[in-house]
Amino acid sequence: APSFYPRDNSTCRRTKVAILGGGVAGITAAHALSNQSVTDFLIVEYNGDIGGRMAHTTFGSGPDGNPYTVELGANWVQGLGTESGPENPVWTFAKQYNISNTYSDYDSILTYNETGAVNFTNLIDKFEDVWTEFEQNAGTIITENLQDPSFRAGLWQAGWKPKKSMAAQAVEWWEWDWETSYSPEESSFVFGITGYNLTFYQFSDENNFVVDQRGFNYWLKGVTSTFLKPNDTRLLLNTIVTNVEYSSTGVKVTTEDGGCIEADYAICTFSLGVLQNDAVAFEPEFPAWKDTSISTFQMGTYTKIFLQFNETFWDQDTQFFLYADPTTRGYYPVWQSLSTEGFLPGSNIIFATVVGRESYRIEKQSDEETKAELIAVLANMFPDVSIPEPTAIMYPRWSNVPWSYGSYSNWPVGTTLENHQNLRANVERLYFAGEHTSTEYYGFLHGAWFEGREAGERIAGMIVGTGGGDGYENGTCYNEAGCGEHLRYEGLHGTTEAWEYNSLNGMRISPFFVADAGED
Numbered sequence: 001a002p003s004f005y006p007r008d009n010s011t012c013r014r015t016k017v018a019i020l021g022g023g024v025a026g027i028t029a030a031h032a033l034s035n036q037s038v039t040d041f042l043i044v045e046y047n048g049d050i051g052g053r054m055a056h057t058t059f060g061s062g063p064d065g066n067p068y069t070v071e072l073g074a075n076w077v078q079g080l081g082t083e084s085g086p087e088n089p090v091w092t093f094a095k096q097y098n099i100s101n102t103y104s105d106y107d108s109i110l111t112y113n114e115t116g117a118v119n120f121t122n123l124i125d126k127f128e129d130v131w132t133e134f135e136q137n138a139g140t141i142i143t144e145n146l147q148d149p150s151f152r153a154g155l156w157q158a159g160w161k162p163k164k165s166m167a168a169q170a171v172e173w174w175e176w177d178w179e180t181s182y183s184p185e186e187s188s189f190v191f192g193i194t195g196y197n198l199t200f201y202q203f204s205d206e207n208n209f210v211v212d213q214r215g216f217n218y219w220l221k222g223v224t225s226t227f228l229k230p231n232d233t234r235l236l237l238n239t240i241v242t243n244v245e246y247s248s249t250g251v252k253v254t255t256e257d258g259g260c261i262e263a264d265y266a267i268c269t270f271s272l273g274v275l276q277n278d279a280v281a282f283e284p285e286f287p288a289w290k291d292t293s294i295s296t297f298q299m300g301t302y303t304k305i306f307l308q309f310n311e312t313f314w315d316q317d318t319q320f321f322l323y324a325d326p327t328t329r330g331y332y333p334v335w336q337s338l339s340t341e342g343f344l345p346g347s348n349i350i351f352a353t354v355v356g357r358e359s360y361r362i363e364k365q366s367d368e369e370t371k372a373e374l375i376a377v378l379a380n381m382f383p384d385v386s387i388p389e390p391t392a393i394m395y396p397r398w399s400n401v402p403w404s405y406g407s408y409s410n411w412p413v414g415t416t417l418e419n420h421q422n423l424r425a426n427v428e429r430l431y432f433a434g435e436h437t438s439t440e441y442y443g444f445l446h447g448a449w450f451e452g453r454e455a456g457e458r459i460a461g462m463i464v465g466t467g468g469g470d471g472y473e474n475g476t477c478y479n480e481a482g483c484g485e486h487l488r489y490e491g492l493h494g495t496t497e498a499w500e501y502n503s504l505n506g507m508r509i510s511p512f513f514v515a516d517a518g519e520d
């Protein structure tokens with residue numbers, strides 16, 4: 001008998017599929033199972049609510065004395081879609097559940113340095129010209145199976161060399177680090193380009209910012225209510241997984257409250273940060289191919305720091321304020337006004353964003369220390385204003401959140417599709433899904449959505465289609481790339497071959513097709 005059999009059978013709950021995590025991927029996995037009439041599943045969630053990194057909290061106070069709702073994690077629907085083309089599923093649901101949102105107008109921007117307002121928006125145009133050139137270079141790397149260089153090298157070869165200009169570095173941060181939470185030096189060139197294209201060319205280049213006072217996760221609750229009853233006993237909230245024992249016949253999950261679940265299959269949707277920080281014990285230890293992928297991919301940190309004042313002393317009609325610090329790249333570079341029409345007008349709330357090393361630095365500081373730095377930056381940006389004392393300050397410390405350990409994943413330099421496929425691949429009966437397993441849309445809500453669906457369908461295909469010789473057959477497998485086990489690579493090649501860009505490796509859409517569409 002497999003070693004995971006519980007010492008005391010009577011204490012374990014039995015289910016067909018244990019879904020570990022109730023974020024977007026976990027919920028869509030459960031939805032996919034339900035759609036194939038597999039209703040014997042349990043969702044185990046650390047927090048008291050579903051949504052995971054689509055998480056909100058209350059902040060400051062409004063005219064009625066009640067606080068505002070602000071998003072700590074995901075805030076935008078990114079790449080909405082067009083009438084004729086495919087639509088981002090998150091956008092489809094955002095519309096269905098009337099999620100309040102506003103189009104992010106990236107032309108609504110003012111630029112600053114330590115002397116105050118200075119117009120360097122021409123550098124934004126210049127960067128965008130370079131982008132057109134280097135995406136062609138990325139195409140060549142793919143077709144010719146060449147080595148994946150850093151995003152920095154890609155920029156450099158296309159003529160973008162910002163070293164001597166803090167303004168150019170601020171623009172680069174706005175265009176790159178702000179999205180990926182890593183620097184160009186740390187990021188993959190090829191998968192940076194494909195990731196960008198598959199969201200912003202396949203769907204559209206529009207990003208809509210959510211200000212719904214019910215919270216962004218309201219749509220996910222709506223979706224959940226279509227297949228779970230209120231207080232459904234299949235959703236275990238406030239339940240922390242501590243151990244996962246897996247084998248070729250099943251999975252046993254132990255929770256901090258002493259409970260356990262025995263399942264035929266499990267889908268682990270914990271973030272890459274959770275996997276990297278040994279927050280959950282997996283037994284047996286993962287094989288080398290799995291560990292290599294977990295340690296290779298990066299978990300970034302993205303921090304929004306919210307400030308409320310008694311007045312709005314910045315331009316009320318502008319959405320974005322970009323600051324080039326004289327000495328430190330990425331030092332409180334982007335500021336967003338929530339006091340602007342379409343957001344939370346009259347709220348007097350503005351927030352700054354930092355990522356990566358700056359996030360780690362301020363996570364170790366007190367709110368007071370960070371507040372002093374923010375006020376000094378605002379004093380640089382607005383030399384004619386005597387910056388008032390904020391009435392509220394708040395920021396999350398994502399890299400220490402025990403159910404996330406970071407914000408979202410990124411692809412490092414010199415990666416291959418094979419290495420990433422190993423991040424997606426199941427180990428025996430334990431399957432994986434989440435934003436980090438998405439080849440096409442890593443880092444995004446919709447990445448988690450597609451991967452959760454695929455994991456649910458792969459398993460449903462096995463459960464529903466037991467009549468077939470392979471354990472599943474046509475008609476019962478909904479997943480385009482097949483059901484059952486994932487492809488995996490026990491020996492990794494140095495580069496990715498052009499034909500490997502296929503759905504078996506999580507690339508359902510051709511990166512070439514998208515690059516062509518983008519050129520039109």
Ligand SMILES: Cc1cc2nc3c(=O)[nH]c(=O)nc-3n(C[C@H](O)[C@H](O)[C@H](O)COP(=O)(O)OP(=O)(O)OC[C@H]3O[C@@H](n4cnc5c(N)ncnc54)[C@H](O)[C@@H]3O)c2cc1C
Pocket residue numbers: 020021022023024025026044045046047050051052053054072073074075076077078239240241242269270271274279280302303304398402403404406407408433434435436443444445446447448
């Ligand atoms: C600051 C920030 C900004 C972002 N901005 C955007 C954006 O604007 N647009 C966008 O599309 N995406 C954005 N993202 C990314 C987006 O939030 C994620 O891609 C997505 O929410 C990930 O969903 P998931 O299901 O893969 O993982 P998660 O949401 O992390 O779900 C995993 C679940 O597992 C649970 N869990 C973890 N450990 C345990 C345990 N031991 N026991 C039980 N349960 C556990 C967690 O509580 C969580 O609910 C942002 C993320 C952050 C943090």
